Amino acid sequence: MTEFGWRRFNFFDRNIVFDKEDPKQKFSGLKDVAVDCWCSSGGSVYLGEAKGGVFQLTSQFGEYFWKAYQKSLASLHSADKYLFSIGEDDDTVNTLLKIWDPERVEKNTPHVLRTIRMSPLNHASASPACSIAVHSSLQSIVVGYTDGTVLYYQGDVLHDKSLASRWLKVRDSSIGEGAVTGLAIAALPGSKTVIFVITPKHVYSYVVEGGKTVNSPKKHDANGATADCWTFDESTGQLIVASREMLFFYDADQCIDVDNGEIGRCLQLGRGHEKLQLVANGQYLALLTKHHSLIQKEKDSEFMTMLSVYDIKGQYVGFSCSLPNLCRMFTVGKTFLVLSHDGLLSELVEKNIATKLDILVKKNMFDVAVLIAKNSKDGGDYLKSIHAKYGDYLYNKGDHENAIHQYKETIGMLEPSYVMKRYLNSAKIKELCIYLECLHDAKKDNEHQTKILMNAYAKQGEKKKLMEFVNKITDGSRSARMRDVFEILLKWNYLPEASLLATKFQMHEDALNVIIHHQHKYQMGVNYINRMPIESVIEMTGKYGRDLLLHAREELLTMLLEKIKENSDSKNNFMRLFDIFIGDMDASKVFLDHVLKKTKGAEQNHFILLILEYRMRHFKSKEWTADELKNDIYDLIEKGNEEAALQLAQLFDCSPVIEHILMRCNKSRELMMYHQKKGDLKAIIRLCQGSSQKSKRRLWLDALTFIGKHATADDESMIVDLLKEIEASEQIHPLVVLELLAKNEHLTISSVKDYIVAWLRKQQIIIEDDRNTIKENNKSMGELDTTIESLKFNPQIMQVTKCSACDTALQLPTVHFLCKHAYHVHCFESYNMDGSDKCPACQTSHGSSRNEEISYHKFQKELAEATNGMELIATYLQRGLFDEKKKTRQTDASRKDPFASSGRISTNTNPFDDDDVETISRTMSTVSSNMAPVSRQRSTTKKDDDSMNPFFSSEAGSKKNSYDESKNPFGAPTASTNPFD
Template sequence: ELIIGRPEAVYFYEVDGRGPCWAFEGEKKFLGWFRGYLLCVISDQRTDKNTFNVYDLKNRLIAHSVEVDEVSHLICEWGNIVLIMPNKSALLVVEKDMESKLDMLFKKNLYSVAINLVQSQQADAAATAEVLRKYGDHLYSKQSYDEAMAQYIHTIGCLEPSYVIQKFLDAQRIYNLTNYLEKLHEKGFASKDHTILLLNCYTKLKDVEKLNLFIKGEDGVGEHKFDAETAIRVCRAANYHEHAMYVAKKAGRHEWYLKILLEDLGSYDEALQYINRLEPSQAGATVKEYGKVLVEHKPHQTIQLLLKLCTEGESQKTTGAADGNALSMLPSPVDFLSIFVHRPLSLMVFLEKYIDRVKDSPAQVEIHNTLLELYLSNDLDSLSVSQSAETVSSVPRSNTAKSCSSDEEKSFQKRREKGLVLLKSAWTSEQEHPLYDVDLVLILCETNYVKEGLLYLYEKLKLYKEVVGCYMKAHDHEGLISCCRRLGDSGGGDPCLWVDLLNYFGELGEECSVEVKEVLRYIEKDDILPPIVVVETLSRNPYLTVSVIKEYIARKLEQETKMIEEDRIGIQKYQEETAAMRKEILDLRTNARVFQLSKCTACTFTLDLPAVHFMCMHSFHQRCLGDNEKECPECASEYRNVLEMKAKLEQTGRNQDYFFQQLRDSRDGFSVIAEYFGRGIISKSSSRGSGN
């Protein structure tokens, strides 16, 4: 640029032509340019004095002015301004540092100049913000709040927001505060607390338009300007539910969206539709959290939703069963049991529909356990009444109690029937183990006294004495005898049940003659107890007379008499045979034997010498016997059998374990001991033992 000084003004010329001019009166002796400043030595014709001025053209102010004598040269070197006088003296003008300049400007309240100064010097953002802050404080002190806020907004990013917010928390300056917080969010320097404060400002001002713009924004920009959870909390607290739901949906905060729908708006149908649109994993977690509320208000729809989550969907409905791998990846119904804690009937419906669709669930045992607990429990009666209250309310008052009682009884009986069907179908004769926890179901049946269930389980577990005990506890004599007929069969049951039954009637303390006669018939049939034990057992019941056991005793006496007679005949026969054997032995020892056979017993040829005669009256050629001349070939096999039997009996006598095993397995232990004595095993073993 070219600068020309004339008395009326200073002119600037550029390549394109004449530029701006500055009207400075006086004759221009010297002109210069130093770091953006215009240097002029001006002579005042009226006073004949020279003045050296430093002009800051950008800020339109005189940065420095001093009277000087005649100047011969104006030099700008070494970062300084040097004025050389004719008398060989010099004036050195040094530029002040930035801090000194700003302090001087602040004292003169020239804040706009200070701002321009730091900007022209390309100072850092922190220095600029500090100047802007002081300018804002100056305006704030003069109660120019709008202008002050304009300066504070420029400090965003450098100045701590709390400094500004603290000044404008007064309700009368809420508009300025709102403006500042908006800019704070736009520039991305807002925290959760700032979001809460801004939303509170909008709600206090009831400025729905700005709230919509901030929350919704265009192209979803709003979701990046604030913390979603914070915005949801504030909008929800201020009853701006629509805005809170919008933020929750955009941010994917399903739990907040549903919490507003269910707790604030009570829109249960909309909540179920929303859950249906979620991913299965998200839907499952959401139902676990809010399922109790949904089941309470929309049980049918909630059950349908759970069935959709726990099964494979429409394709599975047609097939009726799911693939094992697919089922293992689906949520288990057991995971959702807690949401039915106050709605057991709804839980029962859910599990029934599930097992109808899925036949081989990995959680089959747990599901059956829960269903059996619901079916067999007596605690659902009051709940059934409360759930049917709407139906009952339409009945006339006089018939309400009767109808309610009838409905309760029907519901109770229906559940019991379902429980017994499940109890038996989940443990059939083909299955080695049941599809439920036997111990748990036993406790349920015992607690709620489900007699048929107890009998079935005890019988499956082969606990026959417990089966009989159930009938005894119920005083069901007919069922008791029928049970013993079925389970007390000696072919595969436990005959001792008849003994327990006889003891029961013996201690019953009431008339039971017909039942006792029936029991005695089976005891007599299988010969389970001796008559003396039967008589002793029944004698404890004072209501039983001798006539009850008269026929039984008569038959037993007749049977015993017959057995005694048979034994007597057998003894007589054995005595006669023994006497004949002894006589024969004596004859062999004392008298000679005459052998009159003329033919060989082996070859049937005429007997000639040398010949061998045996005491059994058999004769043989010596050549027919070979080397075996000590025993008769005809009688040897029979004799060896006798010897083997004798050796076996002696060995059996020494085997005590086998003896006691026979004693335990036999119905009549006395007969076993008598047999051992009869064979001479025990006495012979004893004599050997005493000899040793």
């Protein structure tokens, strides 16, 4: 394969490395470093100079330098965490093998574990060692010399004492071939080790068995290589050697076979160009080649260096660029690094898999994209998407057959309907079958796709494939699709097969469908049902009973009566079969009588509902007498089925049944609505008269509303009687009555005259009583004003000699009140908890007992006038006003309070406390030696609210009127209560 046969892509980016501490400056840590040898270990790379210096560069571009040899450094190799080096410390031929531990630093230099003198080990000549290789297990090491000699040692490299003396000579000296430029060790099963030896002219392989015997030496067809133009992968045992024309690949396991003449393979990469360096990293090979420069800017620029990165598995060029002539390349981890002669460090950053695949897809190179995705660790996520685009590409080119093979790979990602839509026509039905078969094998198909596949088989006349597919499904565990199979067989008129399939998988309904509706074998259908369990008998008879009743009447009835007799104690619901007998009175009578005797409990109750429905359905077909209604319908209605019976009566418009149920359930409002709908005014009035006191007001309002809309002049006599009932009940305000009746244009004033006159007379009496009450209140107000004036302007003599709190003789300083109470100052301050200047005894007495009395009268008044007394009591209970615990706390407080005798208790303990009542307190306090008044405070309520006046007569306020004005929704009239004024 020539180099030009490989496709080229730009899968890497060459980026200049910048200093980590100063990102604006280029990295210059390796400037003026002449790299003569190097090796990579984990996240670091070791760069060796010929003068003996070693640079360590980490993956984060951290630097570390030490002087490994005083004179020269020939080779570096890393194994495990250790570094092995070959070099000399003096001018004599005295090569030293040093084993370093880079993790252990002493005096700015890695610790040297061992130092072995290698020159004395090569007795044949005094040539220095120039190359080294160590196996990663640290159990074998090989060293090459400039005269071509190769020594091998097997054992513990780090601890064996014999490492300094006992070595096995693998290869003798060969002055004509030159120095050893490369060594590699491959450990194989069976205690065999393959050692590759590279010289400038040839490549050799030697097999060492047991560490003692050298067998099977081979000279390979590669022309040799320099120290930088080969690479070895220990994990695979593969050696790659770069010559001028091509790259040679050798596998260690092939070198064991003595008879194998041709070993390895070769690729013509960089053909005709001098190889400068070969570096491997994973599946990529980076190759530096020397080319003639077409553009010469300087005299020394006759040649240029070309860097190419090859993907060996994918067989493509992933990167290509020109570099300065003098440069070195090495790896740190999985990154390629390029060091120019001027110290400029560059890195090759591989593009992510998504970017690479996008490049390939845009160029329609789907085969390469698939190969890259398969070889990539994360490429599996993109593989199905590539196949989908590849399939679209082939489909648009007209290659439908190959396109369907690509679509097969998208199962699980691409929506099957997308592919199926493209292959639905007759010309592509073969490819559609291929795709659906794969979809079914992957268990990604659904019922719809199974139907399409079976119909496609049938349409192509592939009966054999169709039946094979049916057998494949029936023999498997995916029985949920048997209905699809059954429908296809039925569609293509495979009736015996469809019936057999349905019977096999207990698809009784489908089997009976074929037998009764398609084959018309009704006797066979009855026999089929008779062999089923009782529950299935009821279910199947309910579905196919009408057809069987028409064509196999006697057989069906006989079978059903036998089943009912045999299963009379079971919980099977035979009444579900009632529907099949509708329209056949004779058969239904026999069935109903038989079932009614055998059913019990809930089943019987449900069956009664069916009978009620059946009789109400035929309610209007004849005239029913009262006895028939009672015996045939009313006696079947019980408390548990009232709602269901009412719904049936409303559905079939059975008026007597509806009225009977509503009266039975005390649903006066619903019955009122029903009568209104019927327009039966007599029934409405009769309902109002017979209703309870609790619901009467609402019913009167409904009746008046109906009269206001629908009554005529002929109904005035009934309206007069209705108004008498309303007047006697006192449930509705007359203005509301007039408002509702005024909407009717057919009624005259005579219908409401007597009602209005009677109401006006009552109102006149109430007005006279209110006027008398006002006079009495005015008289009381005058007496109260006189008392207030006397207290305000006349002197008051304080003759109290004992403290009203402690009942001891008064001593100065004291506090006197106009209410004839006096206190010591300290007693007043002790019992005046709220900080006011009012008399404690009077404040408690008036604020508690008076409020309690007022609240009590208020509660009694509300209870007497309330239309719903229980609702009022529930409201008080909700507020906790009858809580026994509160009363207990009040009693305990009164025992501890010395003012309990004078009525001094908490103002919030009254259970009937009225927030609307305001009390009046008049206090005067005097604190002096001669009892002179020092302060006076007066607080009164608004004069325009007599009901708030504590001196107002309670009798006048509690007088009960014959009618409650609070029930008037239109408000109290200001001038006259006559609605006709």
